[in-house]
Amino acid sequence: MAAGERKALVIGGGVSGLTTAVMLAEAGWRVRVWTAVPPEQTTSAVAAAIWYPYRAFPADQVLAWGSHSLAVFRTLAGDPTTGVHMVEGLELSREPMPEPWWATAVGSLRRAAGAELPHGYGDGVAFTVPVIEMPVYLAYLVARLQRAGGVIDQRRITTLAEAGAVCPVVVNCAGLGAAELTGDASVFPIRGQVLRVANPGLTRFLLDDHHPRDVTYVVPRRRDVVLGGTAQQGASDLRPDPEIAASILRRCTALEPALQGAQVLGHAVGLRPGRPAVRVEPETLPGGAVCVHNYGHGGAGVTLSWGCATAALEHLVAG
Numbered sequence: 001m002a003a004g005e006r007k008a009l010v011i012g013g014g015v016s017g018l019t020t021a022v023m024l025a026e027a028g029w030r031v032r033v034w035t036a037v038p039p040e041q042t043t044s045a046v047a048a049a050i051w052y053p054y055r056a057f058p059a060d061q062v063l064a065w066g067s068h069s070l071a072v073f074r075t076l077a078g079d080p081t082t083g084v085h086m087v088e089g090l091e092l093s094r095e096p097m098p099e100p101w102w103a104t105a106v107g108s109l110r111r112a113a114g115a116e117l118p119h120g121y122g123d124g125v126a127f128t129v130p131v132i133e134m135p136v137y138l139a140y141l142v143a144r145l146q147r148a149g150g151v152i153d154q155r156r157i158t159t160l161a162e163a164g165a166v167c168p169v170v171v172n173c174a175g176l177g178a179a180e181l182t183g184d185a186s187v188f189p190i191r192g193q194v195l196r197v198a199n200p201g202l203t204r205f206l207l208d209d210h211h212p213r214d215v216t217y218v219v220p221r222r223r224d225v226v227l228g229g230t231a232q233q234g235a236s237d238l239r240p241d242p243e244i245a246a247s248i249l250r251r252c253t254a255l256e257p258a259l260q261g262a263q264v265l266g267h268a269v270g271l272r273p274g275r276p277a278v279r280v281e282p283e284t285l286p287g288g289a290v291c292v293h294n295y296g297h298g299g300a301g302v303t304l305s306w307g308c309a310t311a312a313l314e315h316l317v318a319g
């Protein structure tokens with residue numbers, strides 16, 4: 001079959017769906033994306049987003065997929081229209097901390113000097129990774145997909161067979177929605193709440209994954225700073241909670257006193273698609289269409305996006 005005749009229907013317009021759709025379209029496939037909500041309203045749009053393997057499993061595959069994505073993001077950071085920037089930041093700990101398990105992927109990582117540590121912290125590591133400004137980046141992916149001939153429709157499906165009935169190849173990138181579409185009971189939400197404030201001139205990100213209250217991070221972008229957060233397993237309320245927002249602001253200001261009095265620009269909640277293991281594998285749907293699943297990326301969907309999209313494509317080429 002000529003490359004131009006291959007057709008794929010991607011379910012999901014978040015970072016997983018759009019990245020997979022871009023790769024397919026640029027490989028010559030005729031690609032259509034069906035998404036229940038526009039890209040800017042997905043969980044992906046809420047992400048902070050740092051390249052950081054968080055709450056995604058298993059570690060060996062996450063490392064491989066994450067390394068692959070890191071290489072792509074490093075290249076994308078050379079193009080200011082992508083919204084990807086290489087940023088140095090610190091992961092912090094109150095106690096002496098071992099080298100992070102993902103350190104080999106990043107390469108240059110150093111122990112933070114005492115003077116770099118916020119009050120109350122005893123240790124930290126400094127490293128430079130991509131910070132991906134999601135509203136800009138998702139728009140970049142949409143434009144790149146359209147340039148390659150891809151089409152996006154706002155359309156919710158209730159079964160994958162519905163997609164398989166109109167296209168012989170389906171890629172399931174439905175995030176949390178995959179639970180319902182596949183009947184996969186191992187998928188669960190990990191609620192993340194953030195707020196955005198005006199950037200008082202910050203350039204480094206700060207991250208405390210083990211804060212006694214909840215995961216706490218400060219991620220400066222060009223015009224704003226994303227402050228987080230929460231990782232509430234099983235919670236699925238999409239309304240920002242004012243008490244949680246106040247706690248986030250307190251925790252982040254303790255980390256970075258320059259945030260004191262920063263103008264609050266907005267609040268957001270996203271539901272990370274948790275799963276004991278990221279699922280990238282093919283399945284035959286009732287009716288005979290091939291479906292490659294690409295979901296369950298937890299708190300690292302951006303970090304894993306290019307690696308998982310490549311793995312999904314490999315299944316299609318192999319199949």
Ligand SMILES: Cc1cc2nc3c(=O)[nH]c(=O)nc-3n(C[C@H](O)[C@H](O)[C@H](O)COP(=O)(O)OP(=O)(O)OC[C@H]3O[C@@H](n4cnc5c(N)ncnc54)[C@H](O)[C@@H]3O)c2cc1C
Binds near residue numbers: 176178
């Ligand atoms: C606060 C917060 C901070 C985060 N920070 C980071 C970070 O720093 N780094 C990082 O790598 N990750 C981060 N994440 C995690 C990351 O956002 C997710 O892992 C990622 O967005 C998952 O992307 P996805 O495309 O798989 O799913 P989603 O973005 O949820 O997209 C799913 C898509 O599927 C569509 N869909 C679902 N059901 C259906 C249906 N039935 N029919 C049609 N379409 C359907 C939806 O409309 C949507 O378009 C963060 C998440 C949150 C909430």
